[in-house]
Amino acid sequence: MEFDRELIVRAKAGDRSACETIVDQFAPMVFRLISRFFRMREDVEDLAQDVFLKVFARIDQVRPEENFPGWLARVTVNTCYDELRKARRRKVAMETYGPEVAGEPSVAPQEPDSFGKTRLALQRLDPKLRIPLLLKEVEELSVEEIARTMGLTETNVKVRLFRARKKLAAMLGDSGGKE
Numbered sequence: 001m002e003f004d005r006e007l008i009v010r011a012k013a014g015d016r017s018a019c020e021t022i023v024d025q026f027a028p029m030v031f032r033l034i035s036r037f038f039r040m041r042e043d044v045e046d047l048a049q050d051v052f053l054k055v056f057a058r059i060d061q062v063r064p065e066e067n068f069p070g071w072l073a074r075v076t077v078n079t080c081y082d083e084l085r086k087a088r089r090r091k092v093a094m095e096t097y098g099p100e101v102a103g104e105p106s107v108a109p110q111e112p113d114s115f116g117k118t119r120l121a122l123q124r125l126d127p128k129l130r131i132p133l134l135l136k137e138v139e140e141l142s143v144e145e146i147a148r149t150m151g152l153t154e155t156n157v158k159v160r161l162f163r164a165r166k167k168l169a170a171m172l173g174d175s176g177g178k179e
Helices: 006-012 016-035 041-057 068-097 114-124 127-137 143-150 154-174
Strands: none
Touching (some): 041 068, 068 127, 068 143, 127 154
């Protein structure tokens, strides 16, 4: 993706059209990343809005010569991690202190085909393993880009990718007799 670094300079100066151009250019990437964590459209839209609010609140920290798309991907992933942690805390609080939880709509419908089984298996993977795998295989980022995006070493990314593939293969191989 070609990125005009002048947009950052203009956005820092308060140019509203530069901010709109940044959103237009990067919204598809942000939506794709968020949709790897959350399936409900409303959640994805809310989190995308949060991501861009954070980005423009911290636009002064961005240097035009740096990898803006990588930085934006990292902000997006971190925002998703934060929301997952909040959701986990809310769930524990409701289970411990709240009334019975009313049936919430399923995030991922049960799909009988192999694509559906793969998607369900991916959702069951620990986010520490799922995210690097999705960034590598779906977003087609290099190991180096994933390491920068997630704040990990390249070796750690490679280990997580290996473990994710191994676990995914085991889940898909074992799911034939289950469900």
